[in-house]
Amino acid sequence: MRIRSFEEYQAAYQKSVEDPEAFWAEVAQHFQWRKPWTKTLQWNFEEPSIKWFVGGKLNITENCLDRHLAERGDQPAIIWEPNDPNEAGTTLTYRMLHDQVCRFANVLKRNGVVKGDRVCIYMPMVPELAIAVLACARIGAVHSVVFGGFSAQSIADRINDAQCKVVVTADGSYRGNKEVPLKNTVDDALIACPSVKRVIVMTRTRTPVSMIKGRDVWWEQELKQVTADCPAEEMDAEDMLFILYTSGSTGKPKGVVHTCGGYMVYAAYTFQNVFQYENNQVHFCTADIGWITGHSYIVYGPLACGATSLIFEGVPTYPDAGRFWDITDKHNVNILYTAPTAIRSLMGFGTDVVAKHDLSSLQVLGSVGEPINAEAWHWYDDNIGKNRCPIVDTWWQTETGGILISPLAGITKTKPTFATLPLPGVQPILVDENGKEIEGNGVSGNLCMKFPWPGILRTTYGDHERCRQTYFATYPGLYFTGDGCLRDEDGYYRITGRVDDVLNVSGHRIGTAEVENAINMHTGVVESAVVGYPHDIKGQGIYAYVITEHELDDKDADLTKRDINATVSRVIGPIAKPDKIQFVSGLPKTRSGKIMRRILRKIAEGDTSNLGDTTTLLDPAVVEDIKAGAL
Numbered sequence: 001m002r003i004r005s006f007e008e009y010q011a012a013y014q015k016s017v018e019d020p021e022a023f024w025a026e027v028a029q030h031f032q033w034r035k036p037w038t039k040t041l042q043w044n045f046e047e048p049s050i051k052w053f054v055g056g057k058l059n060i061t062e063n064c065l066d067r068h069l070a071e072r073g074d075q076p077a078i079i080w081e082p083n084d085p086n087e088a089g090t091t092l093t094y095r096m097l098h099d100q101v102c103r104f105a106n107v108l109k110r111n112g113v114v115k116g117d118r119v120c121i122y123m124p125m126v127p128e129l130a131i132a133v134l135a136c137a138r139i140g141a142v143h144s145v146v147f148g149g150f151s152a153q154s155i156a157d158r159i160n161d162a163q164c165k166v167v168v169t170a171d172g173s174y175r176g177n178k179e180v181p182l183k184n185t186v187d188d189a190l191i192a193c194p195s196v197k198r199v200i201v202m203t204r205t206r207t208p209v210s211m212i213k214g215r216d217v218w219w220e221q222e223l224k225q226v227t228a229d230c231p232a233e234e235m236d237a238e239d240m241l242f243i244l245y246t247s248g249s250t251g252k253p254k255g256v257v258h259t260c261g262g263y264m265v266y267a268a269y270t271f272q273n274v275f276q277y278e279n280n281q282v283h284f285c286t287a288d289i290g291w292i293t294g295h296s297y298i299v300y301g302p303l304a305c306g307a308t309s310l311i312f313e314g315v316p317t318y319p320d321a322g323r324f325w326d327i328t329d330k331h332n333v334n335i336l337y338t339a340p341t342a343i344r345s346l347m348g349f350g351t352d353v354v355a356k357h358d359l360s361s362l363q364v365l366g367s368v369g370e371p372i373n374a375e376a377w378h379w380y381d382d383n384i385g386k387n388r389c390p391i392v393d394t395w396w397q398t399e400t401g402g403i404l405i406s407p408l409a410g411i412t413k414t415k416p417t418f419a420t421l422p423l424p425g426v427q428p429i430l431v432d433e434n435g436k437e438i439e440g441n442g443v444s445g446n447l448c449m450k451f452p453w454p455g456i457l458r459t460t461y462g463d464h465e466r467c468r469q470t471y472f473a474t475y476p477g478l479y480f481t482g483d484g485c486l487r488d489e490d491g492y493y494r495i496t497g498r499v500d501d502v503l504n505v506s507g508h509r510i511g512t513a514e515v516e517n518a519i520n521m522h523t524g525v526v527e528s529a530v531v532g533y534p535h536d537i538k539g540q541g542i543y544a545y546v547i548t549e550h551e552l553d554d555k556d557a558d559l560t561k562r563d564i565n566a567t568v569s570r571v572i573g574p575i576a577k578p579d580k581i582q583f584v585s586g587l588p589k590t591r592s593g594k595i596m597r598r599i600l601r602k603i604a605e606g607d608t609s610n611l612g613d614t615t616t617l618l619d620p621a622v623v624e625d626i627k628a629g630a631l
C-alpha cells in the first residue's frame with residue numbers, strides 16, 4: 001500500500017488503470033474486515049450506482065482504534081491544543097481514545113440512537129468532537145457534522161434534510177478572543193426540527209444555557225451512567241458512514257453521502273501516500289472537522305494509519321500570528337496541512353513572527369481547499385519549510401472523500417501552483433463544453449473523472465436524482481467536478497477554479513444562489529446578483545449587486561449594507577457575508593430574463609474595458625450605470 005519512489009508510483013498507477021479491482025483489493029487487504037468482500041467493484045455512472053468491496057463487513061472504528069491497541073495502545077492518537085495557549089491541552093493515547101469512544105457510543109445508545117439513525121454534531125474543535133464522530137461510527141449511526149460557524153437556519157435545514165434524531169453540541173466554543181454560544185444557536189434551530197428527540201450538551205465554556213427537560217442532557221452526566229464496553233456494530237462496506245453538506249450552484253446545500261468501506265480505504269491510502277506518513281509522526285491539519293478535510297485528514301485517515309493527529313481549537317492569529325508556529329514547535333509537528341488563505345493571511349504579518357520559531361520538526365507541508373498562488377507557495381516553501389520540506393498541493397472535494405490529484409511528498413517533482421499528477425486509481429479527463437475529450441498536453445478544459453475510486457460519493461441524501469443531475473448528467477459517462485483545469489506540457493494538472501456558480505471564499509465553498517436567497521430575504525431588497533472577485537487573502541471575495549425598492553442616500557446605504565450583512569450572517573453564517581455591496585437600479589439581463597453574470601464578474605474584477613457582446617441585453621444602459629457605481 002506504500003509507495004516509496006516515483007518508479008513505484010508509476011507502476012502503481014499503471015496497475016490501477018489496467019486492473020483497478022486487483023489494485024484496490026490489494027490495498028484493502030491491509031485493513032481489518034469482519035468478512036471479506038465478494039466483488040471488489042460494481043459500477044455505472046448512468047444511474048449512478050457505485051459499490052466497492054461488495055458484501056464486505058467491517059467497522060471503521062475497529063480499524064481506527066481496536067486494531068492499534070496491541071502495538072500502539074500508549075501512543076498518542078490525538079493531541080489537543082486549546083484556543084488559549086495558557087490552558088492545559090490534552091493528549092489521548094489510542095487506548096484512552098478507544099475507551100472514550102466506547103463510552104460515548106454507549107451514551108448514544110442510552111439515548112435511543114440505533115444503527116442507521118442520523119446524528120447531527122455541532123461542536124467546537126475539541127477531542128470530544130472526534131469522539132462523537134467515532135462513537136456514531138462505532139454503533140452504525142450516520143453522523144452529519146455541521147461546521148460551528150453556521151447559523152441556526154443552516155443547522156435546521158441540515159437537520160431536517162437528514163431527519164436527525166439526536167444533536168450533539170457544547171454550551172459554547174472559544175475562537176480567538178470570542179466566545180461563541182453554540183447551544184443557544186442549536187436551541188434556535190430546533191424550534192423548527194421535530195425529528196430531534198435528544199440534545200447532548202458537552203461543557204466547554206460554561207456559559208449559561210437553557211436545558212429543556214425531557215430533551216436536553218449533559219454529556220458529563222450521561223458518561224457516568226455507562227461502561228467502556230461497546231462492541232463495534234458490524235457494517236456492510238456500502239452502509240452509510242456519514243453525510244456532509246456542501247454548497248452547489250442551486251440554493252440548497254446537498255448532503256454528500258460516504259459509505260464505510262470505500263471511504264476508509266481511500267482516506268487511509270491517500271493519507272499514507274500523499275504525506276508519506278511514517279510511524280510516530282505528528283500530523284497537524286488546521287481544517288475544522290466540520291469540513292471534509294477534517295473528516296478525512298484529522299479523524300479517519302490518520303487514525304486508520306495509527307498516526308498522531310493534532311486538533312487545534314483556535315484561530316491562526318490568536319494570541320498572535322505565530323500561533324501555528326508555536327504549536328509546531330511545542331508538539332514537534334512533522335506534517336502541516338493548511339489552506340492557502342491561512343498562508344496568505346500569515347504572510348501579511350511578515351517573516352519576523354516566523355523567524356522566532358525553530359520549525360525543524362517539519363518534514364512535509366500540505367495545501368488544500370483552493371488554488372495556491374505562486375507567491376504564497378514560495379513564502380510557504382522559503383519561510384516555513386526552509387526549502388527542505390516538499391509541498392503537496394492537494395486537489396479534491398467533499399464529494400471525492402479524499403485527495404485525487406497531488407504530488408506524493410518527496411517523490412513527485414513539484415511545480416508551484418500545480419496539483420501535479422493523479423493518484424493511483426484516479427483517471428482524470430478534460431472535456432470541452434460539449435463533452436468532447438481534449439487530448440494531449442498543453443490544454444485546458446472542464447475536469448472530469450472517467451472511472452470511480454473507492455472514496456467517490458454514492459448519492460446525495462434523500463435525493464439520488466439530484467446527485468445524478470449534478471455530477472453525472474452534464475457529461476454522460478463521466479463524473480464532473482465543476483472545476484476548470486489546465487494540463488501542461490509535462491502532463492501536470494493545475495486547477496484553475498470553479499466553472500459553475502460556486503465561490504471559493506477562504507477555502508469555503510459558497511453557492512452564489514444561496515447568498516442571493518439570503519440577501520433577498522432582507523426587507524426592501526427587490527433582487528440581487530452575487531459574483532466572486534479576486535481577493536488578496538480570501539482567494540475570492542463576495543460581490544453583491546442589490547436592487548432595493550427605494551433609492552438610498554449615502555447614510556442609509558451604509559446602514560442597509562450592514563443590515564444586509566446581518567441578514568446573511570443570520571441566514572447562512574458569517575462566512576457568507578458579502579465583502580462588497582453595490583446598490584444598482586437594474587441588472588444586466590437577456591431578453592429571456594437570464595442575468596448575464598459574465599458582465600457582473602468583469603465589473604467586480606475591475607475590468608470594464610472589454611465587456612464583450614452586450615447587444616443581447618434587454619437594456620444595455622444598465623451596464624453603464626453599474627460600471628459608474630462599481631466599488
Ligand code: WT7
Binds near residue numbers: 246293419482509
Ligand atoms: C473545491 C472543493 C476537499 C478540499 C477542501 C474543500 C477547490 C480544493 C484545491 C486545490 C485548487 C482546490 C476546487 C474544488 N479546491 N482543493 N488544491 N487547488 N482548488 O472541499 O468544500 O468540497 O471544495 O475546492 O474548486 O472543487 P470543498
